[in-house]
Amino acid sequence: MQLEKFLTAAEAIVGSENVSREPTSGAPEGLDGSAAYGDPFPLSRPHRPGPAVRPDTVDQVRELVRAANRFEVPMWTVSRGKNLGYGGSAPVVDRNVILDLHRMNKIIEINEEYAYAIVEPGVTFIQLYEEIKKRKLNLWISVPAIGWGSVVGNTLERGIGYTQDAAHYKHQCGMEVVLPDGDLLRTGMGVVEDSKVWPLYSGGFGPGLDGLFFQSNYGIVTKMGIQFSPAPEAYTRILVEVPEEQDLAPLVGTMTDLMRRRIVANPPQLYGRMTLIIGAARRDPEIAKILGEHGNFARHIPHDLISKVSSILGLPAWCADFALYGPPEAQAGLLEAVKRRFKQVKGAKVTHETFNAMPGEYLRSEDVTQDFLPQSGVPSIDHALAFSSKEDGLWHNCYSPVLPPSGRELYEWYVRAKKITEDHDLNFLADFHVFDRYIISINLIMFHPSAKARLHDVQYALMEDSKKLGYLEYRTHISFMDATAAHQTFNNGAFGRFTTMLKDTIDPNGILSPGKQGIWNSTAKLERLGLEEK
Numbered sequence: 029m030q031l032e033k034f035l036t037a038a039e040a041i042v043g044s045e046n047v048s049r050e051p052t053s054g055a056p057e058g059l060d061g062s063a064a065y066g067d068p069f070p071l072s073r074p075h076r077p078g079p080a081v082r083p084d085t086v087d088q089v090r091e092l093v094r095a096a097n098r099f100e101v102p103m104w105t106v107s108r109g110k111n112l113g114y115g116g117s118a119p120v121v122d123r124n125v126i127l128d129l130h131r132m133n134k135i136i137e138i139n140e141e142y143a144y145a146i147v148e149p150g151v152t153f154i155q156l157y158e159e160i161k162k163r164k165l166n167l168w169i170s171v172p173a174i175g176w177g178s179v180v181g182n183t184l185e186r187g188i189g190y191t192q193d194a195a196h197y198k199h200q201c202g203m204e205v206v207l208p209d210g211d212l213l214r215t216g217m218g219v220v221e222d223s224k225v226w227p228l229y230s231g232g233f234g235p236g237l238d239g240l241f242f243q244s245n246y247g248i249v250t251k252m253g254i255q256f257s258p259a260p261e262a263y264t265r266i267l268v269e270v271p272e273e274q275d276l277a278p279l280v281g282t283m284t285d286l287m288r289r290r291i292v293a294n295p296p297q298l299y300g301r302m303t304l305i306i307g308a309a310r311r312d313p314e315i316a317k318i319l320g321e322h323g324n325f326a327r328h329i330p331h332d333l334i335s336k337v338s339s340i341l342g343l344p345a346w347c348a349d350f351a352l353y354g355p356p357e358a359q360a361g362l363l364e365a366v367k368r369r370f371k372q373v374k375g376a377k378v379t380h381e382t383f384n385a386m387p388g389e390y391l392r393s394e395d396v397t398q399d400f401l402p403q404s405g406v407p408s409i410d411h412a413l414a415f416s417s418k419e420d421g422l423w424h425n426c427y428s429p430v431l432p433p434s435g436r437e438l439y440e441w442y443v444r445a446k447k448i449t450e451d452h453d454l455n456f457l458a459d460f461h462v463f464d465r466y467i468i469s470i471n472l473i474m475f476h477p478s479a480k481a482r483l484h485d486v487q488y489a490l491m492e493d494s495k496k497l498g499y500l501e502y503r504t505h506i507s508f509m510d511a512t513a514a515h516q517t518f519n520n521g522a523f524g525r526f527t528t529m530l531k532d533t534i535d536p537n538g539i540l541s542p543g544k545q546g547i548w549n550s551t552a553k554l555e556r557l558g559l560e561e562k
Contacts, residue, residue, distance in 0.1 A: 051126065065109065134147070195295075383395070383396050
């Protein structure tokens with residue numbers, strides 16, 4: 029009854045056409061052209077979406093939050109819901125209402141001189157790129173592998189791109205946030221009316237609040253400043269290949285040292301033979317034929333078959349893609365430094381290609397031949413085409429711990445995690461994002477839907493092993509948020525006590541995204557544990 033009252037109120041706020049009483053329609057188009065809400069790769073536990081509401085103004089968001097409090101109806105917030113491998117637009121709590129912000133798609137400002145934009149949560153990377161291209165601005169944005177997602181949503185999840193500004197959360201500057209009671213907050217220098225430095229200086233005056241809204245359920249971000257880089261005069265893309273799996277250690281050690289010395293500015297993307305084999309099988313029917321029944325990823329591909337395909341194609345064990353950006357005079361020296369350093373890595377093969385702007389001009393992203401990954405900041409949905417949410421499609425799930433920037437420690441973890449994955453009859457696909465002082469080490473498990481029942485067991489086994497090594501995920505699927513949060517064990521879980529205290533204080537009714545990142549109100553947490561307060 030309360031839900032029906034809320035939906036009636038929501039129709040009065042956003043219009044009946046922007047309320048979906050069933051989650052089968054209304055979402056931005058996704059895999060296979062679907063407009064349904066939910067997880068395109070659902071695992072064995074139910075996280076079914078409930079009805080959905082779609083505001084297009086900040087005032088509508090505020091009214092919906094007030095109505096949700098009035099009727100005590102929780103809402104799960106999504107910017108666009110394109111969080112593939114982590115749950116899509118599905119909620120932690122089964123049948124929660126989906127607060128879908130994709131209609132809030134205004135680009136408030138793009139500033140070429142200072143290289144920033146202010147956007148609403150419905151703005152996609154593709155939309156922002158196309159607007160920059162349309163205006164012929166000399167700017168390169170950072171984009172993730174699949175460009176249909178929200179700039180705001182990806183940044184709030186600490187998503188990763190491929191240019192110099194790849195750690196998106198580090199380049200966020202200023203937020204506008206609807207709080208759980210419907211109040212409206214601006215962070216940083218946005219506390220000043222008509223601030224001219226809101227998207228320029230993130231520090232503000234007093235406590236910094238922006239971090240409270242990353243991967244949390246403390247507010248709904250309705251505007252965000254995001255900074256990126258001026259277009260360079262020259263761009264050099266570099267590929268380093270090494271022949272043996274154990275070469276991972278010196279390869280990574282060299283790359284992270286080059287980054288700390290500011291010779292390489294964007295995070296190298298590191299991938300192995302499995303990625304290359306999947307790509308080859310999509311392009312070449314003969315390779316697909318060799319893989320045979322193993323090509324659908326329902327089971328682990330045997331090592332001898334991987335070796336056979338690798339031998340036919342002449343594949344390296346590891347590939348690292350990265351780039352140089354800047355004036356041509358600087359590029360030449362930096363490139364020589366890179367090549368000299370990799371001469372110390374046995375068997376390393378370095379190839380490169382340089383693009384120069386005309387004298388007195390800057391390179392536009394679209395003028396660069398596109399890479400396997402968008403290091404030049406041109407978004408696409410090409411990588412999504414490998415997947416399908418259908419029952420005979422290819423699905424994926426991400427296990428994503430953060431490791432030190434050490435090739436030795438990465439290789440140790442890789443060997444252990446690969447064995448665990450294969451012991452569960454699944455395939456380890458390396459998707460490593462190498463930064464100067466840490467590595468986002470994603471085990472991108474691609475699988476046939478028939479294998480989904482094994483995903484929980486492999487995830488928990490990987491989590492337990494990483495815990496022994498002192499590692500934690502930076503991001504996780506909705507099915508594993510509580511389990512991941514349970515590994516925040518310092519001082520008997522002080523972090524969890526603090527996040528619960530904040531939730532109880534600012535969202536006592538538990539209206540916003542209950543359970544996100546394992547954050548619950550204290551009463552809900554007790555219920556989740558199957559307990560009741562006496």
